Amino acid sequence: MRSLRKSRFPVLPLGGLALAAVLAWVPGVALASDAHGEPAQAKGPAKAAPKESGHEAPKPAARGPGKAEVKAEGKAEGKADPHGGGEADLATLRERLNAKLTDTRSRTERAPVLRVANSGGHGAADGHGAAKPAPRRMVAAKPTVAEPAAAANHAAGAAHIHWSYGGEGGPAQWAALKPEFATCGLGARQSPIDIRGGIRVDLEPIRFDYRPSAFSVLDNGHTVQANIAGSNSIEIGGRRYDLLQFHFHRPSEERINGRQYDMVIHLVHKDPEGRLAVVAVMLEQGRAQPAIQMVWNSLPLEKNLENPAPVPLDLNLLLPEDRRYFTYMGSLTTPPCSEGVLWMVMKQPVPVSPEQVGVFARLYPMNARPIQPNAGRLIKESN
Template sequence: MRFDKIIKSTFCLVALCGSLFGASNGTHWGYTGHDGAENWGNLAPEYSTCKDGKNQSPINISKGVTITTSKLEDIYFNYKSSTSDIVNNGHTIQVNVKEGSSIKVDGIEFHLKQLHFHTPSENQIDGKSFPLEAHFVHISKKGEIAVIALMFENGKENQTIKEIWSRMPKTAGEKECYCSTNEVLNSFLPKNRAYYRFTGSLTTPPCSEGVRWLVLKHYATISEAQTKEFLEVMHHENNRPIQDINARKVLLNSPLSF
């Protein structure tokens, strides 16, 4: 995940902003060559968690590590604000969101800051990789992070993606105005919002752990041409490889098998 200049107002986030949100003076990293994911942990001391962490993301959500439970509460979605702009930060296409949208998990309100995309998907479900994955990034007042992940499978053209792609900057470092309604955010969400939950990390340096991952069980669709268009803008795949799950378990709040 890429978090560029998401929040500045709370004192407890000052230290976090310099690393988590990709400050321009940080150590350069990428997805290919010497700066690729396999070397992130060696690029800088502050990136050491990328190689030493035990709760890293993404993961393969397999039957063997998944526990279905009725005790896992539904996610309360309150997406009511509009988007503000679209940024090509060189690692992904990021849609920034105006204040006012949130989710509630564990009785905590997490405020939606942005969403961005990876191709192919970073997380997998039962060994299946998807052509695109969207991450909806939320932060609580205490600086805790919760990420909603939505998978896109091959199918019919996605109209919301079509609108976003039509405005995405083609050059790294560019930003375009994108003042949509809240319908854009809500249009992504499936009607059935069952989800998998696990504790993980950022999927980009510094790979900080303690992130609440909430992976929606049901998918959206995207056409092969739309995936290709995104890949051509990025110039390369932008997903971190699957990480060891170690002792973690994944919780599923749906009684239905997958």
């Protein structure tokens, strides 16, 4: 007992030790551990807890007179209390504990709410260390999953829509699909037309210079087309036009006095200056047409694949015996609908078998542009 009283530290009852341990857990008490969990070893008063980023630093607890830290409790001039001082020490500790707990609850209730700054930037810290919210920016709502494709199509207009003969990209929309297609809607001399009221005159005959020639067949996604090799031409009005290709439409695009035929062949020619002349031959159901059958025999198995024919084609087989015709100025019947095209429509149709019409109908049930206004054009007709 004598050696115990001479010790530098007072002996606390079991209840006091437990209470001191509790106080060591409470922030701001001198017996608290340091930031790394080690017991505090500073000889002076406990330092205030560092400020946390974005929150007010906890206020230090009220201090008693003098150096009233827990470490100084029970000491007098560096000597132990001769009477132990147990009850007084416990009362003081209880008061300090109650004050600490009250202050902790108060700070918890007053703790600032953590706010997430806008993506536009970070808020600056105010005088209390709390982050100010960043200025609010108006941000457009992001589109749903289905909207980006719609927005992209709207921005691109109809540039990605390919022209066709029906539905989306049909004839009514051709002029809006591309700037170079504008003539399809704005042109004054568009084709095809219903040929009515032709003026009967002595038209000069078309001089056909067709001969057996090599050819290849192409399904271009709009029609079946035969590309012609060799020298084949027509001469009209003192001009010579070379044959480039011929293709088919079903039903016929042109009409004669309101009559529409089963199909039509367009033989496309061009002169050295680039001007176009088209000879149209109407097809009506009857006996089989040998030249057309040669084209069907060489049909490619895939679109946009050009298939060379094994034998040459005599183009004269595509022409009627009667070479009289109608003529007028018009345009291409497909985009870009270029005008300034000389049209010659043969008055007599050429027969084609129902089976041959059926072959084309399997590929293209309908690929004819609607009739365009005559717009007061002069139409001539052979006597």
